[in-house]
Amino acid sequence: MPAVSDADPALVEHVVASTGLAPDVARRLVGDVLAFHAEPVADYVRRRHAELRTYGARNPEIFDRIGQELRHRVVAAPELTERQLRRLVYG
Incomplete structure (x- = not known):
């Protein structure tokens, strides 16, 4: 963080x-x-899944909701290797 x-x-x-x-x-x-906003995507998804399960939500509903939330949430970018960065720039 x-x-x-x-x-x-x-x-x-x-x-x-x-x-x-x-x-x-x-x-x-x-x-x-x-x-x-430093929470990585994977951590956010796992945390929200656990929270929503606590309230009795089922996986199809949970995954739909998390997908919608991620469209509007800023999350930490994954760490990228030099090779991955080059591929983003040069294709």
Whole structure:
């Protein structure tokens, strides 16, 4: 998970300018948001599956719901090897 100190300074400055928050509060806010969205897709799917099963949902309903949620959720990108990055660039 990203640490508060890892927050992009330009993003923190933008939050300060657009909200009037103090820089330390903006830095903590950005860090909290980054940490929230740092969950890898696989972890998110497993966690949501377990949560929905707790409420008695069945797999077809669960997988449909998780698929819909993922369309609107920011999740951490997987770590890519240099080879995978090259294939994205050069095909």
